[in-house]
Amino acid sequence: MRHLLILSSIVLLISACNTKTIDSTLDDDIVISKDTMSDTVHQKVVKKIFYNIPSPIEISSMLKRAGVNYNAEYLNSFKKANDYTTVEEMSTNLGVYGADLSYNRLYDQIQESVNYFSAIKKLSDNLGIPQDQSGSAAERLESNLENRDSLLNIISQTYSNADQYLKQNDKGNIASLIIMGGWVEALYIGTQIASLPGDNQSILESIAEQKFSLDNLIGLLSNYKDDEIVSIYIPKLNLLKTAFDKVKITQTQNNVTTDTVKGLTTINNKTDIVISTETFVEISTIISEIRNDII
Amino acid sequence: MRKIVFYTIMSAALLIGSSFQSQAQCKKFTKQTCLPTLSPYTYNGQLNSAILSEGDIAELLLTFHKGEKYRISVCNQEMIGDVEFKVFDTKKNLIFDKAKSTDQSYWDFISNSTQQLIIQITVPEEKPKNEIIKSGCVTILVGFLDE
Numbered sequence: 001m002r003h004l005l006i007l008s009s010i011v012l013l014i015s016a017c018n019t020k021t022i023d024s025t026l027d028d029d030i031v032i033s034k035d036t037m038s039d040t041v042h043q044k045v046v047k048k049i050f051y052n053i054p055s056p057i058e059i060s061s062m063l064k065r066a067g068v069n070y071n072a073e074y075l076n077s078f079k080k081a082n083d084y085t086t087v088e089e090m091s092t093n094l095g096v097y098g099a100d101l102s103y104n105r106l107y108d109q110i111q112e113s114v115n116y117f118s119a120i121k122k123l124s125d126n127l128g129i130p131q132d133q134s135g136s137a138a139e140r141l142e143s144n145l146e147n148r149d150s151l152l153n154i155i156s157q158t159y160s161n162a163d164q165y166l167k168q169n170d171k172g173n174i175a176s177l178i179i180m181g182g183w184v185e186a187l188y189i190g191t192q193i194a195s196l197p198g199d200n201q202s203i204l205e206s207i208a209e210q211k212f213s214l215d216n217l218i219g220l221l222s223n224y225k226d227d228e229i230v231s232i233y234i235p236k237l238n239l240l241k242t243a244f245d246k247v248k249i250t251q252t253q254n255n256v257t258t259d260t261v262k263g264l265t266t267i268n269n270k271t272d273i274v275i276s277t278e279t280f281v282e283i284s285t286i287i288s289e290i291r292n293d294i295i
Numbered sequence: 296m297r298k299i300v301f302y303t304i305m306s307a308a309l310l311i312g313s314s315f316q317s318q319a320q321c322k323k324f325t326k327q328t329c330l331p332t333l334s335p336y337t338y339n340g341q342l343n344s345a346i347l348s349e350g351d352i353a354e355l356l357l358t359f360h361k362g363e364k365y366r367i368s369v370c371n372q373e374m375i376g377d378v379e380f381k382v383f384d385t386k387k388n389l390i391f392d393k394a395k396s397t398d399q400s401y402w403d404f405i406s407n408s409t410q411q412l413i414i415q416i417t418v419p420e421e422k423p424k425n426e427i428i429k430s431g432c433v434t435i436l437v438g439f440l441d442e
Contacts (some may be wrong), residue, residue: 037417038402045352046352046353046354047347047349047351047352047353048345048347048353048354049347049354049355050341050355050356050435051352051355051356051357051358052339052356052357052437053339053341053357053358054329054339054357054358055339055340055341057337057441058339058360058363058439061363061439061441062360062363064361065410079362090395137386149441152337152441153337156337156338156340158339159336159340160340160341160342163340163341163342164322164325164342165346167342168322179341186425206341206360209358209360209361209409212358212409212410212411214357214359214410216357216358216411218400219356232382236417243347251408251410253388254384254388254390254410256390256391261405263399263402263403264364264404265391265402265403265404265405266406266407267390267404267406267408267410268407269406269407269408269410270408271408271409271410
């Protein structure tokens with residue numbers, strides 16, 4: 001009894017001292033943020049900042065709405081999956097293939113979707129992502145090839161399971177490289193098609209809007225700036241940022257309305273986007289270089 | 296002296312074990328409780344989960360594309376109470392405040408221009424303050440509607 005009391009006291013004492021211990025599996029950013037919505041401006045400490053990037057599925061959807069057509073020439077060959085042996089090559093191209101698969105799925109390229117999914121599974125296995133995270137998805141894929149919505153769920157689940165596994169096992173650096181690879185590939189496809197003759201204004205605007213996502217991507221990778229692989233890509237993305245900084249985006253104040261019946265809020269505002277031909281060419285050139293470094 | 300060292304080591308082992316248990320519980324909590332709240336929206340695949348204590352703030356920065364419908368879902372373990380869930384634009388104008396909305400833990404919206412938003416979560420501090428500060432898992436998930 002006496003020993004139990006002593007043990008309990010020590011546990012409580014150490015626990016009280018460590019109540020603000022930062023979660024060790026995640027890198028932390030401690031910043032001061034101002035909440036200007038209250039009448040009294042006050043300082044708060046933000047314990048954790050998450051940076052998210054639009055998924056390849058979402059970017060592919062957005063590009064298709066903007067008028068991007070299907071062209072397999074712009075994709076990274078699924079056959080090259082056998083060539084990727086380092087952690088850097090496997091993780092970045094796992095993201096690249098995710099974008100390629102999303103693109104194939106949108107245009108109902110069934111056989112290509114199967115090929116790319118096989119490449120994704122190969123790289124996932126080689127990265128040590130457990131079979132039960134992606135194995136059953138392969139079986140479901142084969143029985144749902146014709147169903148675009150089911151394919152969407154399978155792709156989404158495969159990548160979300162991988163992301164969760166990697167982050168929970170102190171491999172957030174690999175998760176960030178996968179995300180980067182997917183974003184780079186999606187932007188590369190968009191810039192290649194926007195370079196073709198024709199009315200590409202909508203595609204150009206979609207590309208210009210990636211300015212916001214690039215800032216978040218740099219923020220995400222900066223969490224792992226001490227990782228020798230991630231640190232290679234941060235300067236490249238900062239170079240891309242110098243090009244995107246020339247894109248001018250101005251927005252009016254947001255005006256929010258809510259349809260209580262549908263349960264949907266609409267954020268209304270007006271945006272003007274200015275991207276010169278020179279800036280577009282610069283962005284396109286740099287993203288091609290980054291993409292070539294990856295594939 | 297030996298007994299003090301022994302009890303300290305045992306205590307540290309207990310704490311480390313409980314930390315792993317918290318993270319495992321967070322993972323389980325996210326999968327079982329949070330992910331289903333996104334349906335029928337498609338999850339963006341990025342896990343935003345942390346163990347937060349009373350008074351802690353977490354933020355998620357993300358670009359939302361024009362014309363796309365989104366759902367932001369915030370879940371937390373019961374022991375830390377109802378977390379504050381607000382959304383700001385980059386000029387720190389308040390776009391959404393759960394406290395002024397429904398009891399739902401999620402928010403559906405559409406923006407007619409592409410913009411960066413800041414999702415801010417605050418764990419409330421218990422009043423009156425207890426000696427032991429409560430901690431729990433908080434998860435922010437984002438989904439979009441593929442139409």
